[in-house]
Amino acid sequence: MLMSKKNNDSNEHSGIGFRGDIQGLRAIAVLAVMIFHANSSWLPAGFIGVDIFFVISGYIISSVLLKEGKALSWSQFYWARVKRIIPVYLVMLSLVCVVSALLLTPVDFSFFKSSLRSALLFVSNQYYAGFGDYFAPGAHELPLLHTWSLAIEMQFYLFLPIIIYYVPRQFLALLLGVLSIAFFTYAEVKLGAADNQRHVYFSLLARVPEFLVGALITVSGVGRSWSPRLSFVVGVMGAALLLFSLVFIDEKNFPGFSSSLPCIAVGMIIASRRGVVNNLLALPLLVTIGALSYSLYLWHWPVLAFMRYYLGQDKLPIVWICSFVLLTYLLAWASYRWVETPLRSRLVKIRRWVVLSAITACMIAISLILNPMIEKPLPREMTRYSPPDQICHGRIIGDCLRGDHEQSQPVLIIGDSHAAQLNEFFDVAGVLGKFSARVITASNCVPIAEFDVERIPDFSRADCRAQIAALKGYIDNAKVIVIAAMWQWHVPSKDFMAALADFLDTAAQRDVKVIVLAQVPMFNTNLVRVKRFAALGLPVSITENSEWAGANQKVSELANRYRGVQFLDFSRSEFFRDAPFVQGQLIYMDDSHLNELGARQYGLFAVPFLKAALAATSE
Template sequence: MKYFRNDINGLRAIAVLAVVIFHFQPSLLTGGFAGVDVFFVISGFLMTKIIWDKLENNTFSIRQFYLARASRIIPALSILCLVILIYGWFHLTPSNFFTLSKHSISSIFFTSNITYSNEAGYFDISANKKWLLHTWSLSVEWQFYLLFPIFIIAIKKFFEDKVKTIIFSLMFLSFILGIYWSETNPNTSYYSLYSRAWEMLFGTIAYLYPLRIENKYKRITNFFGVILIVLSFFFISKEILWPSYFTLVPVIGTYLVIISNHQSLLTNNPIFKYVGKWSYSIYLWHWPIVVFISKHPNLWIYGILSSIVIGFISYNTIEKMKLKGKALIIIILIPLSLSFLLKVHIKSIIDMRKTKPEFILGHNSIKNNQLLYIDLENDHLLNTDEINDVDFIAIGDSNLAHYAYGITKSKKTKVLIAAAGSCLPFIDYTTKPTDKWMDSKWEHRCKELHNRITEFPTKDIILAVSWAPRDTMCISKKCDHDMSQDDFYIMIENQITQLSNIVGNKRTINLIGWVPAPKNSLVECTNMQNNIDKCQGDIFTQSLPIRLKMNNELKNISNKLKNVNFINPFNSICDSQFNCKTIQDNKNLFYDAGHLSAYGSSIVWPYIEQNLQSKTNE
């Protein structure tokens, strides 16, 4: 007789709804991501029951165990990857499609947690562009499924009298490792099986060594467990390191519900009965919908409903098929082979486009008819080889570097570029690190960029950065606390004023505004199909309002300071209604959602160059 617990099925429903709500509208459920931790405990409990019971009856087959897990998980995952690959072929740029192919392969091989741990963090803004990010948890579970039966068989055979000690010891070691890694390497801690295994082992303990609860206390135990889980969804947030001691809250809550084995209305009701059954499919399909509507956050309620409806369809048409044998192999090979083949094909397209200005990043200078990439770890001289020969010292981030192509194509202005990715080159504050690459080396460079102003006391200045409001950190003795993005406007006025004071009245700071970056900068002309019919002439799309607002703020700041000259890049490619070109002469002006292509750099820079002010050359 098949083992089924309605209360556990209800837990699945609670967990998946929490995750879905968090991803679509984080402010409603700041700790909804902890639903994944609930799933981990449930998986540990159910897998332990399946393996242990069959070992006790001498009926366990590791081959059948793996096949059962594959039949349950892989078909829907493979179909998901196939659907996204087909969509990506028609709508993604070659570089983004190349990344999607790589992620699809790692998802099907259940190594995506390792792939993503080497990229941006789970809560970073860039994560919203990764169509298969959510498969990291499936990879963790699958790795657990591969190793756990071998582990159980081994300790049962060779250390049967120490099973409890070994499991508790491993759980404790994994928990401590997670705490340590969260402090020293948050990405690894979040994605790794080794720092997550303790949660699944908590489920193992719930099955093998549960606390014995009298019937009269089961109801209150169930209720208290649910309360702990729900509280974690509301009071935990992404600002808390995860996993951490706080992870014990949803984990212990799940443990209590499982050991109580009580069928309450909280976990066993008609709605949760169905949502729990569809939970795997809902989880699979919800994240691509999140990515799809990411530019339209007001559609979040439709996103949630769509996730449930598609999850229902996926459960009834794919999960119920229970594919085995050749059918299972075929359903794996189709998206896998497609990912490999298209990855190779896209690589050739990317290589072919590397010489075309409309397809490469503006971070490329021209020297002796050769393209030289402008990295952000070093300073670069443009249009000269002599540091004392430069007209301007330019400090900033990647929004400065993307003018390199235009500067060297123009050949009129000699510039020293000193930039660091996502850096605010101010005296007291800079960007608070959010990505793995923003390490101590990055921090050191970012902190010292403003020193170029005093190192070259006779040179005029260019300041160009991404002016996106963000959290900033204190980097000098003049401040004593970090600042949130709510105070961003106050902070930049204060810091630009300080730079103005340092520069004095014999030099000028040329303050370059935020580039337009139209809402639909990644237009059809850059996608896989390169549909020329849609790319004739010039194409305009409306700019993002936040960029207009920020440039107005920068203009107001410059009006207060006599030695600051504001230059608005909008004027180079936008009309009076702020409709901005994204395509000019059939060529893309933007490389991505925030940076100019080399071609765009050659169009925008001449306007900036024409409006540069220099007191030292007067």
Template sequence: MSPPLLQNPAHKVKHLGLKYRPDIDGLRALAVLAVVIYHYAPGKFPGGFIGVDLFFVISGYLITGILLKAFETHSFSLLDFYQRRIKRIFPALAAILLFCLIAGWLLLFASEFAALGKHMAAGAGFVQNLVLWREAGYFDVSALHKPLLHLWSLAVEEQFYIVWPLTLWLVLRWRWHVTVSILVFAGLSFALNLWGVASDHTIPTFYLPVTRAWELMAGAALAAWHHPHGRRDNTPMSHSSSILGLALIVLGFIFTRPDRGFPGLWGLLPVTGAVLLIYAGPTAFINQRALSLKPVVWMGLISYPLYLWHWVLWSLAAMVTAGADLFVLRIIKLVAFPLSLALAWVTYRYLEQPIRTHGGLKTSKGLVIAVTALGLGGLTINLTGGLAQRPLSLINPHAKQLLASMDEDAKAPKCFNLIKGATLAKTWSCELGDPQAKRWIMAYGDSHARSLIPALDTYGRQQHIRVVFSGISGCPALLGISILDGRDKVEGPACLELARRAAALADENHAAGVVLVQRWSYYLGGTTKPDEHIRVQTKIQAHDDGGNFSSSFAAQAVAYGLKTTVTRYYRLGIPVLLLKDNPQQPAEFPSWIVRFGNTINLAALNRASVTLAEHARNQGPANRLLEAIARQYPNVRLLNSDAALCNASQCPWFTDGKSLYFDDDHLSITGAMRVYPLLAQALDGLLHIQQPQ
């Protein structure tokens, strides 16, 4: 007889779960503290993010145990299951979404509030992981400026809760072996995870539920194994399992890095460690002596609201104080953690516990309505562009106007990072300017090329020239060189493929010219801006036409790649315009100064901008290389934008009340259009266009 999938919740048993284990709450404490430390000090604890993987294993274990016991007693109710999930998850989530709504309304610029609104809607709909997957990219707002970034893991768990009860019910109905079936599901998910990492689809592999399910399935398999056999506590095996489990987790903290293709094989460390600790039982050495200590258990009990609060507070504070002194940021971190603890305890004690203990079906419906309303509110905020004219906002009205000058071109997202995994997508470029024009030019490069899209588009429209544009972030798109990662494995083949496709297209369709824009000093391994030294000497290698690589310092490799690229166009008879890099400011846009108050002293802000002498010194090695290439190849012309972006002493941040920069080194639309007259003049000369007298 198969277990019923849906029953009236009135027939539910009072307790469907497993016997309470304080050590599992202790494991939750370890997980949340690791994540908190990672978020507050990623450079000092780069492996702490694997705490999320511990949560996944715990969830898989507990939920599967509850389901199996309910199925066994024929007391499972799908409605009751989701009601319990709602009472567990929605109270703290609703509090966080409401806090974000109020804080965003008062403190954020319209563009920031609009982005927050989108993430509120995604968080309320439990699709934040999918939204972040689609957003991933160089020019997207940095992770620190996404207060609801961490809801991706909650989305993965909720997607698991939607699918898993029915799946497990079908396994039992068809009389499959439960543990073996779960291991098969886990194996398929793990194989997809390995394939995704190996094929450089690391972003979807990190976020998608199908490539994360194996971590939840690991806990589920242990629950299924425990269900018929029971646990045998306080055995030599349990003590060694607890020690080995903790050791694996610690090794994960030490050796796992965000740039090492996670989860992949690295995910085995926290997942296996968590499984061994749970398997060991509450009387095992580590579980009893460390994880079951009262302060540790208390931290585990508030781990969920702490997970939600700590990042929201830090992210919003970082957004509001962007560009502030490091000392200010350190003070904020010191305050954020104890404040997060206090808010987590209040949320647990006065919101979660009363609702979980006394809340009924009406309470669950109310929670669903509240979270849905907050999600719809976020969607409305996003669709209205962040409600720029909202009452009671503390934002300086002059700052709103200044921020508006930093907007990016609407065409930019459709023209940049058109890649699929580590390769170029089939549609790898876009058209700017006059799409009907027969005469055309190729323009490509990295994110600094993207910054010039408004100027390139304007030139094409005014001169009736079609501009084919493409670019990839952090990509020296030059023939003959490739970027390497720290493990001497070729990384980002799309960059080299971009250089090859651009040259092939220019040859086949007879391009009138080529524009190449790069953050040259970044790839040369020198100083890109004051006090920022880039160490990439071992990350670029040159290779011959047969694809054989040879080690080379960055400067030598870039020089080789540039010569190879220019030589190719010289032989094709195609002129090339090389742009010297724009000035780069010493720090992030100081929004914390202009966000509040009644006036903005742009002159004072400009005094902190990069000086002309500093800019010339920073870009000196790159400019000398470009000048040498221009002297050697008659088809090459250079463009220096300093005259448009600098005065006699400085390269100011702001001109005529507008920001020339999108952040610290990328030009805004305003900055790009300041460069436009010089760019137009250079392209006219390159293409031999005579201007009317």
């Protein structure tokens, strides 16, 4: 993104002269993004800082193109974009790749490699639009997530020059205005479609009108002949609208028509050119931050992502926030001083580019070799809870049966991934206990009627709805149903608790026996990651999560209200006495899910209790 300019940058190639207020807008944009990413409650709509950058980019690039006119050199235009964006971008990717190779577990590093490939090709927005895996690192732990905006900007540069170069000047403003309205409308319509918000958020077409607003300011020449009084009024109104946007816009309904508000606000400030708002934005401190804004943007997110990955939590303690600010500034200043500025010069020699490219390639290659060398890889059965292509998790595969297949009338097992982790459990317990179990599950979802699907991550919703539909016939014919879930995730939802109560009530009326399994103990840190951190010599600690036991209690109280419903709780049993270990072996694959080894051992432990519970249901 064109976020960074030197303090004395005259916006060469743009023909608009140096404007300190635009540098100040860049500072506001990057600070808003950094504050939002550090803690979203501090600035609820700080994410619109990216949209501020898009408007500024549209304004600057269209100024370049209009200045050159028919004399435009396509090679020089794109070479200028490359010099501004690529050098520090490659340095960031190289360093992030090395840190990822050291810090990330092999499974997590496999996700990183895919994101790195998309970042190098500037298609990150498409990659993250389709990204969704329950056991992938969380979004706040993906070190290259922020590259989606760079991808959109580079893609936008492919067609804006064509529009401005080939469309007659007298029709250009009208065309850009019509296209802006059309694409804002497109984003709003797409946003209204079910489970589509994430795809719209990362969509080039949904972001195009933000660039076009900036381009429209340039092409129309609005503001150039305004009086000082009118410039003052428009600038103040633009600042007020921008402040409103930063506080009140809801990310869940963004982009779309709501994204037009900050774009119009930024357009008003750019158009006003002079006045108290523009003078404030041109203050030296903001101009200095604006000069560093591109480097600040590139470095801030990986720093936060790695901190969160190591700590295993989204909200960072204040000492880590302070470290984040300091480290981000130092990295940004260094990259701006020694990479961004030198390689942007017209006099830079080609050998510097060759050296930079070679260093980047070598660091990436070394990282790919380094990651599996940090520690001996864990056996596969300790990194997953069951072969993903053999279980009915999010889809139906075969008959979904576990345990003793010769037994008729299988027990129906439903729930989210905390039920899916019991596939191996019911294989062992079913064979020894002489019963069969049909296990049908979905990520983040307890597939029962009236489940509040809209609450869960959008990548889980389609599978959740599919499993709810698939289970209807099985539930109608079941005599015994077992429900397992990560209760601490679901209990806070009043809608879910109401749906669960309705389900249990209906089962009681139909004389269907229901066994509700307690959630297994949960921890504050991914336990496989802790093992890697220890191998690196980093300080580690294992602490139990404080919420799961209370959630178990609430579900137990609900279950006890209904006839024929039994709450079965092994979470405080002898089996979990030394959790996350059993006889010195790690039985968890992350902070809350058992691995295959743990699930089998858990099944061996639970057999007599399950046999007793099932025998009671048949009486």
